[in-house]
Amino acid sequence: MPRRSYDHYCAASRALDVVGDRWSLLVVRELCSGPRRYSDLFADLPGISTDILAARLKDLERDGILTRQRVGPRASTAVYELTPAGAALRPVLEALSDWGTTLLGDRRPTDAVRPHWFALPLGRLIAERLGTGTATVHIGDTVFHVTVDPGGITHRDGPAAAPDAELHFDLPTATAVATGALSLGDATTEVRWP
The missing domain is CATH 1.10.10.10 (Winged helix-like DNA-binding domain superfamily/Winged helix DNA-binding domain)
Known part of the structure; x- marks a missing residue:
């Protein structure tokens, strides 16, 4: 076609x-x-x-x-x-994620959610806090890592080999951080920063 x-x-x-x-x-x-x-x-x-x-x-x-x-x-x-x-479309997705965060509102009963969908907004917040480096993020049983370097922000499945930071969230806390209702610093006591 x-x-x-x-x-x-x-x-x-x-x-x-x-x-x-x-x-x-x-x-x-x-x-x-x-x-x-x-x-x-x-x-x-x-x-x-x-x-x-x-x-x-x-x-x-x-x-x-x-x-x-x-x-x-x-x-x-x-x-x-x-x-x-x-x-190369990642910055487009990051921009859409940033713009769309204000549209999330409360989660509707019909809304599906996957913890790894928070990698884009959390990646931006981690980059602001970390500068450069790698952070492993745990949201419930889901684990991914965010890498921040001069080329930008990326995320991959699984833990980083030697992360500079490690963050643990439950899904409601990850949601609150991603939407700005809770700051990254106030989100959890299970955070290790450099």
């Missing part, structure tokens, strides 16, 4: 031609923390249908945003990973 286009000679329009479809940027958000299998993406994108996920992955691969590799016995499992062009 040919790609739909706004047909505007505008950089924002061209960018939206590639990542403006519903779910596309959320697929990129999921891949910011590292490679994912199809089943992982499907589990962490509640509400997406298998047909839409397959279509978005195909479109994003065609447009050079992600790659698909076959792994496992007889190369039976597909793993998706961002390309450099896809990873």
Whole structure:
């Protein structure tokens, strides 16, 4: 199927031609923390249908945003990973996260939530506090680490090998910090800073 286009000679329009479809940027958000299998993406994108996920992955691969590799016995499992062009969308997601934080309000009963979705807003707050370095973040059973260096902020699944800081939150506390209702410094006593 040919790609739909706004047909505007505008950089924002061209960018939206590639990542403006519903779910596309959320697929990129999921891949910011590292490679994912199809089943992982499907589990962490509640509400997406298998047909839409397959279509978005195909479109994003065609447009050079992600790659698909076959792994496992007889190369039976597909793993998706961002390309450099896809990873370059992280600042876009950070800006959307910053802008959208004020829109969160109270969590509705129908709202899905995954602890790793807080990596973007927490990453910004960690960068403000840490300057440069690495912090391991625990939100319940979910663990990821945030790296801050001159190239920007990144996050990956799992703990850092030798973190400069370690933070432990429950989900309500992580939510309060991410939304600004609670400062990072006041969030927990289980924080180790350099």
